[in-house]
Amino acid sequence: MHDAQPTKHLVTSAYTANEGIALLEDKYFDIVITDLNLPDTEGFNIITYIQDVNSEIPIVVLSNQEDDDLALEIVQMGAQDYLIKGQGDGYLINRVIDYSIERKRDIQQLNYLANYDSLTGLANRLLFRERLDRALIRADRNKTLVALFVIDLDRFKSVNDSLGHDAGDQLLVEVSKRLSACTREGDTVARLGGDEFTIIMEDVKNTDDVVKIADKVLDLMKREFDILSHDVFVTPSIGITIYPIDDTHASHLFVNADSAMYQAKENGRNCYRFYTANMNLHLIEKMDMEAKLRRAIDKQEFVLHYQPKFCVDSKEPIGAEALIRWMDPDEGMISPALFIPLAEETGLVGPITDWVIKEACKQNSEWQQQGYKSIRMAINLSPKQFNQRDIAKRIFNQIICSDLAPKYVELEITESALVENVDKSIEILNDLKKWGIQISIDDFGTGYSSLSYLKKFPLDTLKIDQSFVRDLMSDPDDATIVSAIIAMA
Numbered sequence: 235m236h237d238a239q240p241t242k243h244l245v246t247s248a249y250t251a252n253e254g255i256a257l258l259e260d261k262y263f264d265i266v267i268t269d270l271n272l273p274d275t276e277g278f279n280i281i282t283y284i285q286d287v288n289s290e291i292p293i294v295v296l297s298n299q300e301d302d303d304l305a306l307e308i309v310q311m312g313a314q315d316y317l318i319k320g321q322g323d324g325y326l327i328n329r330v331i332d333y334s335i336e337r338k339r340d341i342q343q344l345n346y347l348a349n350y351d352s353l354t355g356l357a358n359r360l361l362f363r364e365r366l367d368r369a370l371i372r373a374d375r376n377k378t379l380v381a382l383f384v385i386d387l388d389r390f391k392s393v394n395d396s397l398g399h400d401a402g403d404q405l406l407v408e409v410s411k412r413l414s415a416c417t418r419e420g421d422t423v424a425r426l427g428g429d430e431f432t433i434i435m436e437d438v439k440n441t442d443d444v445v446k447i448a449d450k451v452l453d454l455m456k457r458e459f460d461i462l463s464h465d466v467f468v469t470p471s472i473g474i475t476i477y478p479i480d481d482t483h484a485s486h487l488f489v490n491a492d493s494a495m496y497q498a499k500e501n502g503r504n505c506y507r508f509y510t511a512n513m514n515l516h517l518i519e520k521m522d523m524e525a526k527l528r529r530a531i532d533k534q535e536f537v538l539h540y541q542p543k544f545c546v547d548s549k550e551p552i553g554a555e556a557l558i559r560w561m562d563p564d565e566g567m568i569s570p571a572l573f574i575p576l577a578e579e580t581g582l583v584g585p586i587t588d589w590v591i592k593e594a595c596k597q598n599s600e601w602q603q604q605g606y607k608s609i610r611m612a613i614n615l616s617p618k619q620f621n622q623r624d625i626a627k628r629i630f631n632q633i634i635c636s637d638l639a640p641k642y643v644e645l646e647i648t649e650s651a652l653v654e655n656v657d658k659s660i661e662i663l664n665d666l667k668k669w670g671i672q673i674s675i676d677d678f679g680t681g682y683s684s685l686s687y688l689k690k691f692p693l694d695t696l697k698i699d700q701s702f703v704r705d706l707m708s709d710p711d712d713a714t715i716v717s718a719i720i721a722m723a
């Protein structure tokens with residue numbers, strides 16, 4: 235640093251790198267102007283030293299000659315501009331200083347935007363990855379552990395749905411404050427997107443430390459949040475993995491913590507789960523299965539089995555229920571209990587159901603053309619499917635394509651699917667009824683629907699759940715329930 239020509243600035247000079255760095259550590263400066271030929275450093279190193287002490291200070295380099303390569307290089311190093319020794323006047327120097335301060339400020343702002351979440355001010359996914367990498371390096375050096383938490387809010391969607399998106403946003407901000415309050419200095423709290431957060435907990439000595447923080451997170455989240463004058467409650471599901479015990483790769487750690495988080499969701503939410511090795515095994519199995527399921531749809535590996543229904547009095551067949559089976563070329567028959575939940579989760583249930591409806595209707599229509607007595611074909615509808623917007627129309631179109639009169643089709647829907655959104659369900663069911671499609675409630679008696687709801691639905695059939703029917707002949711309680719249901723129906 236050098237006493238330059240008169241400027242509007244107050245200038246402090248240092249004659250060696252060490253002297254300059256000491257000043258920077260001690261006092262506040264707006265800008266550093268530095269020579270690259272200092273007695274105690276080599277060339278560009280000075281830029282790194284300055285940045286290590288103060289990453290926010292703008293830097294201008296003094297050079298001996300005009301040089302485009304140099305200009306590029308110093309900018310890449312993070313300096314803002316350069317001045318040529320002995321050239322220029324106070325005016326130029328002032329301009330370079332002002333411009334460099336401005337430019338540094340812009341860069342800081344861009345950095346902020348690139349690294350922080352604008353809603354909560356927490357680190358974003360990008361900075362999270364950087365911090366995680368650095369945390370792992372530090373842990374190796376200090377022989378400590380790092381705990382990685384993935385935290386997803388439970389049923390956050392319902393807050394958006396009931397109080398609006400702005401309320402949801404406000405809740406995310408409040409949650410981020412509480413999460414930050416749970417952590418220690420040096421830990422990172424980040425928002426990965428949506429309602430998903432993460433904590434990088436450093437300097438961990440043992441798992442007890444981690445359990446403490448996890449308990450603290452659950453505990454702090456228990457209290458109500460005051461959102462737009464409403465008491466809002468939200469719980470987190472937390473997945474935790476520990477470096478280097480569970481894995482040594484940053485990206486694997488994240489997958490681990492994520493699958494542990496899903497496990498916490500499956501275990502009823504509002505809890506934490508530590509990663510265990512077989513969690514990913516499940517995940518891999520699931521991924522394999524998903525790929526296979528997609529192939530099965532392409533290659534039409536599904537078949538329908540038809541379970542006949544007889545009239546008890548006349549002993550005549552009156553209907554059939556179409557049941558899907560998956561004939562995997564390698565593994566043989568795969569039970570729908572295994573693949574339907576996965577199909578629902580991945581959205582593949584849509585194309586599968588389309589296929590079932592088309593196929594079952596085509597079969598029924600063929601039987602009629604072959605001269606058999608007309609029967610009604612029952613088709614199961616997944617709750618996930620039922621809640622889709624244009625479902626009635628979609629079903630109707632499939633039936634029409636198969637040349638079957640809609641009155642020979644009966645849709646089986648579970649109670650839980652209907653009561654999720656009663657008004658919408660009534661609308662869908664009325665549409666279906668309008669076209670002559672029959673409606674049946676499957677597994678009746680196991681849902682939590684109240685009779686007042688059921689009265690509103692245009693239903694044709696109640697299928698009493700097996701659990702009441704199985705011991706009908708021997709268990710008088712079951713017999714009573716079943717006759718009550720029949721009377722009510």
Ligand SMILES: Nc1nc2c(ncn2[C@@H]2O[C@H](COP(=O)(O)OP(=O)(O)OP(=O)(O)O)[C@@H](O)[C@H]2O)c(=O)[nH]1
Nearest residue numbers: 386387388389390391392394399400402403428429
């Ligand atoms: N208000 C608000 N909502 C968001 C934002 N980003 C994502 N969401 C919503 O957050 C919800 C997160 O969904 P999920 O975590 O999959 O579902 P969930 O309702 O929390 O249910 P579970 O996590 O399974 O317990 C979705 O409904 C998104 O639309 C955001 O920035 N603001």
Ligand SMILES: [Mg+2]
Nearest residue numbers: 386387388429
């Ligand atoms: Mg969630």
